[in-house]
Amino acid sequence: MTTALSIKDLRKVYNNGFEALKGISFDVQEGDFFALLGPNGAGKSTTLGIVSSLVNKSSGQVEVFGYNLDTDASKAKCELGVVPQEFNFNMFEKVEDIVITQAGYYGIPAAEAKKRSEFYLRKLGLWDKRNEPSRSLSGGMKRRLMIARALMHEPRLLILDEPTAGVDIELRRSMWEFLREINAKGTTIILTTHYLEEAESLCRNIGIIDRGKIITNTSMRELLQQLNTETFILDISPAQTECPQLDGYQVTLQGDHTLLVDVEKSQGLNQVFAQLSGQGIEVTSMRNKSNRLEELFVSLVDKTLGDNAKGGAADE
Amino acid sequence: MNNRQLFIAFWTILVKEVRRFTRIWAQTLLPPAITMTLYFIIFGNLIGSRIGQMGGFNYMEFIVPGLIMMSVITNSYGNVVSSFYSTKFQRHIEELLVSPTPNWIILSGYVIGGSVRGLLVGLIVTLLSLFFTDLYIHNFWVIVSVVFLTAILFSLGGFINAVFANSFDHISIIPTFVLTPLTYLGGVFYSISLLPEFWQHVSQINPILYMVNTFRYGILGVSDINIGVAYAMIIGVIVILFSYSMYLLNTGKGIRQ
Numbered sequence: 001m002t003t004a005l006s007i008k009d010l011r012k013v014y015n016n017g018f019e020a021l022k023g024i025s026f027d028v029q030e031g032d033f034f035a036l037l038g039p040n041g042a043g044k045s046t047t048l049g050i051v052s053s054l055v056n057k058s059s060g061q062v063e064v065f066g067y068n069l070d071t072d073a074s075k076a077k078c079e080l081g082v083v084p085q086e087f088n089f090n091m092f093e094k095v096e097d098i099v100i101t102q103a104g105y106y107g108i109p110a111a112e113a114k115k116r117s118e119f120y121l122r123k124l125g126l127w128d129k130r131n132e133p134s135r136s137l138s139g140g141m142k143r144r145l146m147i148a149r150a151l152m153h154e155p156r157l158l159i160l161d162e163p164t165a166g167v168d169i170e171l172r173r174s175m176w177e178f179l180r181e182i183n184a185k186g187t188t189i190i191l192t193t194h195y196l197e198e199a200e201s202l203c204r205n206i207g208i209i210d211r212g213k214i215i216t217n218t219s220m221r222e223l224l225q226q227l228n229t230e231t232f233i234l235d236i237s238p239a240q241t242e243c244p245q246l247d248g249y250q251v252t253l254q255g256d257h258t259l260l261v262d263v264e265k266s267q268g269l270n271q272v273f274a275q276l277s278g279q280g281i282e283v284t285s286m287r288n289k290s291n292r293l294e295e296l297f298v299s300l301v302d303k304t305l306g307d308n309a310k311g312g313a314a315d316e
Numbered sequence: 317m318n319n320r321q322l323f324i325a326f327w328t329i330l331v332k333e334v335r336r337f338t339r340i341w342a343q344t345l346l347p348p349a350i351t352m353t354l355y356f357i358i359f360g361n362l363i364g365s366r367i368g369q370m371g372g373f374n375y376m377e378f379i380v381p382g383l384i385m386m387s388v389i390t391n392s393y394g395n396v397v398s399s400f401y402s403t404k405f406q407r408h409i410e411e412l413l414v415s416p417t418p419n420w421i422i423l424s425g426y427v428i429g430g431s432v433r434g435l436l437v438g439l440i441v442t443l444l445s446l447f448f449t450d451l452y453i454h455n456f457w458v459i460v461s462v463v464f465l466t467a468i469l470f471s472l473g474g475f476i477n478a479v480f481a482n483s484f485d486h487i488s489i490i491p492t493f494v495l496t497p498l499t500y501l502g503g504v505f506y507s508i509s510l511l512p513e514f515w516q517h518v519s520q521i522n523p524i525l526y527m528v529n530t531f532r533y534g535i536l537g538v539s540d541i542n543i544g545v546a547y548a549m550i551i552g553v554i555v556i557l558f559s560y561s562m563y564l565l566n567t568g569k570g571i572r573q
Binding site for chain 2: 014049052053054055056073074075077078080082084086087088089090091092097101102104105106107108109110149153
């Protein structure tokens with residue numbers, strides 16, 4: 001399988017001496033939907049900034065589909081589309097001009113750029129706004145405009161830095177569908193997000209970065225298997241005023257019709273149903289809590305925080 | 317990128333630049349037309365008629381080439397410094413940086429874009445001057461070449477200013493405190509032969525003097541300085557400014573973290 005992005009021993013020290021990246025290495029395979037997660041200031045945006053040629057690296061190597069960013073920058077950049085975290089288009093230009101101009105920077109002739117702009121603006125629900133100045137768009141539309149712009153040269157690797165930040169749930173879901181669709185057609189996607197539910201729902205592989213180091217790089221499935229406990233949400237009847245006690249399980253009453261039950265890997269669910277039934281409580285529906293990744297993420301980051309604190313204490 | 321793709325990228329930047337200054341024509345094209353018309357009326361007609369001859373020509377004929385060059389200089393510089401700084405400020409420079417467009421194409425696009433505005437304003441001022449005086453053509457090729465080189469030189473200057481600028485104040489400091497005094501002291505309104513010998517020598521370190529006088533030579537056939545020296549100086553400065561601009565772009569000064 002071809003490697004879409006290869007990062008080797010990447011370091012970045014800013015002019016003020018802050019070491020944002022301490023020699024990170026990871027690969028993203030072609031066709032993958034990869035999540036790069038980390039707390040604020042972990043080094044995600046610096047990493048993506050270097051890959052996008054917006055930040056100068058201190059040392060290390062970046063390859064996009066085998067093209068080295070130092071020695072074969074033009075070919076590497078042609079394979080790469082970038083959707084940044086902050087709006088970075090000309091607020092005074094019309095929507096269609098913005099995407100056609102971007103195509104021009106990749107040497108795409110005007111007729112072809114016009115054709116693609118219609119395709120992507122329609123696809124992202126912006127065609128009716130094509131003659132509007134970009135500053136008149138809503139926040140969600142501006143985000144979609146940046147996605148359309150990044151796709152104009154049809155890159156094989158698309159990087160999205162928090163694409164759904166500040167976007168309402170309905171629009172977020174429609175953007176997920178669109179991203180799944182282009183990923184299914186072969187575009188490799190790297191995503192950073194603070195919505196861990198988003199990463200869990202979309203991504204197959206995951207890298208977690210903290211304090212300039214990769215602390216986890218694995219498949220989403222393997223990572224979630226590390227969870228010892230899974231939380232189930234049970235809708236119950238009749239209404240309860242006090243939390244029912246279940247032997248061997250941690251139970252929380254949420255409202256009068258909902259129970260949160262923590263079930264360890266070694267435990268089954270039959271005992272839960274049996275004990276509830278014994279107390280005259282019927283389970284009307286059940287689902288698992290979807291933000292399992294959040295629990296893992298917090299525990300991994302907390303662990304490195306603890307390790308660093310210990311290391312720091314030893315140094316002292 | 318192949319040559320065709322490079323040309324498309326260059327053309328895209330150029331069209332974007334021309335679209336920008338024509339969209340805001342009331343800020344870019346109209347003010348110099350009004351200002352220069354006032355210069356023609358007040359300095360050329362009212363005061364000029366009492367001054368008499370300058371360099372063998374009436375005063376209006378003498379100052380018209382200088383005022384055309386002044387428009388070209390300020391507008392070429394002003395276009396690139398404000399456009400490229402806005403590009404940095406609004407962060408849409410990132411659109412270019414993530415693309416495969418090479419730095420020399422980026423620089424060429426902005427510089428030619430600035431030059432087009434300078435030349436267009438120069439043309440507008442030239443047409444307006446025809447309402448006040450007859451315009452001679454002593455040497456057409458000198459006129460065309462020096463005005464084009466001057467527009468390029470000051471577009472490059474505007475680009476360097478924009479790279480270093482960190483606020484909107486920074487893009488007005490050089491035009492206000494350097495460019496305007498040098499232009500006024502660069503022989504636009506007078507022949508340096510009127511100055512005492514010491515100040516004549518001091519004036520000769522002002523690069524704008526060379527451009528204004530070369531342009532005046534192309535129109536009237538008179539100049540305070542040697543035309544060959546003027547071309548060498550202008551081309552030399554362009555080479556230096558272009559090289560320095562490329563160095564700034566390649567190292568990412570002011571545009572990459």
